[in-house]
Amino acid sequence: MIKQGYQRGLLCGIILLLIAMASCGEAPRPEPSHLKTEDDYIKPLPGPSDTIAATTAAKGEVLIGYSDCATCHKEDQRSVGPAFQDIAKRYPVQDVYIKYLAEKIRKGGSRSWGYAVMTPHETLTTAEAALMAAYILSLRQRP
Template sequence: MKKWFIMLAIAGTVYACGSNSTPPASEEKKPASGDMVQNQKGLELIGASDCTTCHKISEKNIGPAYTDVAKKYDNTDANIDYLAKKIIEGGEGVWGAIPMTPHPDVSEADAKEMVKYIMTLKK
């Protein structure tokens, strides 16, 4: 019982000491909470599709990692349109010889939401 009390006291102290600290300058910048809420739909659309068969968030699979896509393209309306078109029509050659499967059943609006979510992963 004494050990549990000591562990609880230590955990409480650690929690209390860290609650008002500012993050170090080297900590990765995370998307603002408004961005995450706004792009939650894009994440849900990706999860409901077959995207994760070929793509992962931060490591290459068959296709590029979403973070690599976000690094390669600036978050502009033109690039969002271009990448949404790639989702719908497919393509090849940009990331290697393996072609991206077309997804003609995905609407342009949904494809844009997916891309907007991916763009929030830019570091």
């Protein structure tokens, strides 16, 4: 009786494995509807933008260069996290958003850009994180 149950379980497992292997050759599935357009992905916030001084942006760029940001972010294309340029398109250059992004950098978070989770960077000071956020938002000013 046990042997017969074992054989049925093994047979079911083999059938499921064959079905799974056969489905691997299917055409790729379309992206989820919430990622279909750039506007849906970026969700730009309204508001005027200030300018960021070149020296401030340069300091932030150096801090990002020495951090682990490049592990998950690229300047102009999505990776594990959003591209820096996409972040700059979403948020107007305003102090409130620089502070908000600085806190996100320090505390980490998720669900702002999908399901990826950003690890906290609590060793950064608030001022350092603000410089990094300012650099990211300065990308909005580029032609």
